Amino acid sequence: MTGKKLSQKERLQPPKGTRDFLPEEMILRERVFDTVKKVFQRYGYDPFKTPAFENFELFTMKESIGTGEQDKLYMFEDKSNRKLALRFDQTVPLARVVSINPQLPKPFKRFEISRVWRYEEIKRGRYREFWQCDVDIVGTKDMLADAEIIDCAMAVVEELGFKDCFMRINNRNLLSGMMQFAGIPKDKVQDAFRAIDKLDKVGIEGVEKELESRGIKGKQKEKLLKIIGIKFGPKKALAKAKDLIGSNKEGSEGIRELEDLLDNLEAIGRMNIVVDLSMVRGLDYYTSTIFEIMSKDQKIGSLAGGGRYDKMIGAFAGSKEEIPAVGIALGIERIIELLKERDGARNKSVTKVFVIRVNDDVKKDCLKVVQKLRQAGINTQVDLMGRNLRSQLDYANSLGIPYVVVVGKEEVKSRKYKLKDMATGEEKQITLEEIISRIA
Amino acid sequence: MTGKKLSQKERLQPPKGTRDFLPEEMILRERVFDTVKKVFQRYGYDPFKTPAFENFELFTMKESIGTGEQDKLYMFEDKSNRKLALRFDQTVPLARVVSINPQLPKPFKRFEISRVWRYEEIKRGRYREFWQCDVDIVGTKDMLADAEIIDCAMAVVEELGFKDCFMRINNRNLLSGMMQFAGIPKDKVQDAFRAIDKLDKVGIEGVEKELESRGIKGKQKEKLLKIIGIKFGPKKALAKAKDLIGSNKEGSEGIRELEDLLDNLEAIGRMNIVVDLSMVRGLDYYTSTIFEIMSKDQKIGSLAGGGRYDKMIGAFAGSKEEIPAVGIALGIERIIELLKERDGARNKSVTKVFVIRVNDDVKKDCLKVVQKLRQAGINTQVDLMGRNLRSQLDYANSLGIPYVVVVGKEEVKSRKYKLKDMATGEEKQITLEEIISRIA
Incomplete structure (x- = not known):
């Protein structure tokens, strides 16, 4: 290896983007993990774990994390020249395991609380090694599954004491329908998504500028802005979107799924839901419902995110049939930061x-x-x-x-x-x- | 990278030496981890965690794991050419953290239950990714600390239902004294250790042959065999060793430490202890007490191992003063295998x-x-x-x-x-x- 030579002092620091957790920090983290686990189990999710690293090629498959994210992988070779990578998330490894274990009873419901690694720019609260808490349901397309995932994740953040959160939902099929309605050519769809995704940060005028700079102008632009401007309660928003999108096949499918999901959430009694047609989410693998837990406190941003990914597992298994799945990952590092700010002084020891x-x-x-x-x-x-x-x-x-x-x-x-x-x-x-x- | 190209099927397998843990397996593992954690905390050890990887050079320092073990490291470079390695154990990272955090109150008592990685030949029950459960006490040379570590580890295996275990102890200073008494030249000491270490497997005649093949013959050999042949209860064994070693300084220091340790263990009421002058243990960093939990069932072998490493942390800190430390690592993977054999059918779900x-x-x-x-x-x-x-x-x-x-x-x-x-x-x-x- 040709790497840099370190001084004595550098050698003793945790590698860039990683942290040492002293007892004061770990006692809090374990309390959070225990609460998360307790709620997950109450909803019938079972513990499950995959290796810290995977075959590198698992992440470069078409149905995996997408080319934009591959740059963030920590890659290496073992001593037999196997190409490996530290895992990027917990969803792709889950999909892999299910694809090679067809005997698992369906739906397969599991949670996982483990570390993942992403080589990214380090910002406040963003590290290269961090924990994720995931729940997923594999094997059913029923929107009751999506509703349960949403309910369960909301129950976790409530149990942790975040009382002012709501779930923001959207649907990838509806987004596709919107793109078709607006007449966006296929090669511009990603550009349009990226522009829309910035709504929270730059406002509607910002999105307009962003769309123009990406070559989306005139009628196309106007139609898109009309849709993402829809701001009513869930049911009204959907009725309005339905009017606009009309007979477009994917769009109608998306609306039907969203309506079904809202019905289920109502049956469960989970009402703090907002349909937000401007929400996109980054990862390539989502196929239907997408969602994020937001705090009403604007500064805080999202506490969890996920959605439905119905094609990944079937594609991994080399099967023509879909093996549908839906899941959510809690941004547990952000949650822990917020708890630290909120709760102040912490225990330095478990000793009584x-x-x-x-x-x-x-x-x-x-x-x-x-x-x-x-x-x-x-x-x-x-x-x-x-x-x-x-x-x-x-x-x-x-x-x-x-x-x-x-x-x-x-x-x-x-x-x-x-x-x-x-x-x-x-x-x-x-x-x-x-x-x-x-x-x- | 030049690595091998994988088939679709290979790509979906966990990398060689790693495992996927389905719920049936994880439910058992979490129960074991929870028990271990509960007992560790009862003894006043606090939770603590370090990154999954460290600067590669941490493991190549003189006071670290030793050259023999460095071949087992999973090495890689991040995208800024930092040389990194997945961690080999939990002791070296602990020593690193303590060396850069002098503010920690002493004694510093922590436990850690995490994964470590070693690129080794895979055998039955041996993997390249596995969990370790460690407890360590940093900052005191008092043999009461060694006694507490022994008591705590024994309490863990008892709580897990292993009733027929005993702690086998020895001392590195006494081992040095033995070598001096037998007149073994410095450059042959490692050879002698390796030969003696095989006693369990090959018997006393086997050790004799092994010593001869390594060039340790005549009086040297006879003297060594005399010592490792000592087989009495702890106190008698020490008296006998004392007779033989006489005024040798390191040997006497080792005997004094062992006597002190036995007194403390007696005060605690922990009696299932065997002094075994033939026990060596592989790692270079031990300086005084060494120990292993053994089952009376010969097939099972050791369930935990550790000892005192008084020089590592001070050396890391670049200090002339010692920062003494003692700890033990439970072989939790072996323990889990034994529990599976013993307890039979397992739960497939936490759902009630x-x-x-x-x-x-x-x-x-x-x-x-x-x-x-x-x-x-x-x-x-x-x-x-x-x-x-x-x-x-x-x-x-x-x-x-x-x-x-x-x-x-x-x-x-x-x-x-x-x-x-x-x-x-x-x-x-x-x-x-x-x-x-x-x-x-």
Whole structure:
């Protein structure tokens, strides 16, 4: 290899775009992952995992992530010249696994919480190594599946305490219909999508300019602007779109799917839904419903995104039949950033009790106390350095450990130990059993 | 890149040495990880994570994994020619993080459950991508730390149901002393270690042959065989070793450390300990105590291994002072294989209830039932394909879902739903509240 030579200091840094997670950060992350997992499982999704890297060629297949994204792959070769790449997302590996495991009962419902890697420009909140939380349903075209995915993802963000979110939905078939209605030639469709996708950032005038600069002018432009300008409640928006698109086949199919989806969401009782005909989403593999969870707080942007990808798995399997699928990925890194801002101070340790051994004479008794606390399921630390009382207290303090138990000669004799509440400073001389029942 | 071109079929396989984990496998793995985590936390270890890859040069530093292991690294370059490598273990990254974060309170106690990668020959039960579970204590030379690590790891394997395990311990200083006592020249020490390390597999005669073939003969050989032949309880074994080694400085230091460790283990009440003077362990970085959890079942071999590495972190930090550390890695992949053999049939889904919607007329009512079950914290699935009753039952059966609730016209009217226990076949017509209190 010809790579750069690093200084001692550089060598010890995490590689660019990656992070070390110290306990204070990991305790929060694990709490978030546990909540996400609990809700996913409540909806009947099962755990599942794929390797950290895949055959490089999996990502270059026509039905995979698309050429625009391939530049972001971390590629390498193993020692037998196999071309490999760290995985880019969790959807393509899922599709691969389902395509080679036709025995899996359908629908196949799985969740995955793992790392993915993308070699991209690093911005605030964007890293090259990050976690994703996905749920997917494989094997049904029923719009009830799309509704369930939406409901489940919304339940996750609500459980995490985001109360002001809504789901923004659209449909790729409807988008195709719009393009046909507006008379956009096939080779300009991607340009049009890209321009429309900027609506949030640049406003309708911005989109107009963007369309012009991409050579979409006159009637074509006017028709597109008319459609993306539709801003009503879901049902009205669809009626209006229907009027405009008329008998266009793909467009009508898209509208039918959206209507069906809205009916299902109503049946579930999930009402915070907005149909947004200007939403496009980047990835090539979507074929029907697409959606994003948005916060009403404009600064925050989207917390999750996904959609239906009915062609990928069948194409991977080399089958003529579709194996339909729908899924969503939570932007868990952004969610964690928001929780940090919202909740402020965090725990530095999972430890609940620190046991102080006053001196070496009481070591044995002290270790017995520690064992009993642990047996009672209480997360317990004990001095491992033979330090004095002051240093032991300082250590417990620096980790924010809520309770301290003092074991000295007197305590051993009386079998009553000093329990100190580190937040209030309150001290009590009580038996071990009383200590356990107080803090377990 | 010049790598091989893959066929469609090869492209869809997980790369060599890696695995896909379907739900049946993942449900078991997560249960194991959760148990491990619970016990680690009970001992006051905090969660912590480092990136999947590191700067390649981290692993080639003198104090790192050693030249013998470097061949096993998965190396690659990112698009800015940074030389990177997937991580080989969790110890070197831990040492790196501590070396650049001097503010961390000491002792620093963390656990990590993550993947590591080693490009090695694949054998039964050995993969190139696998999980490790580590606990480490950084910042104290006190042998109470070694004792706690041993106690904690034993508590994990016991909690997982392995009742016939013991901890085999030795000491690198004592090993050095033995080599000096036997008069082994420095350049033959590694050879001697490798020969001794084979004792389990080839017996004492095998070791004798191995020593001879490596040029260790006559008095040197006799002296070595005498020491590794010592087979008494821990205290006697140490007394005997002391007699032989006499005033050798490193050897005496090793014996003192072992005695201290045994005292601490006795104080904790952890008695299933064997001192084995023939145990060496492969990695270069150990400096003092080394240990392995063994099963009494000879076929199984070691379930965990670790030791004290007092020089690595200080060397990384470029400090003249030692930053001592001790830790253990559970061989969690082997443990999982053993649990599979032991426990037999496994769950294919986390889902507890499947709700059957008899037809589309009751869809709304059916979805309400589903919502209520989920709100009660019950993992619930509902038909997402509009299938007939038979197919819905077959699906629930194929996933081993324990309960089915039937929602039809009659049930909606009477507000009593049919609850079927899939294991016994028993059916009951009861209210939703009764269903929830029965299975929550």
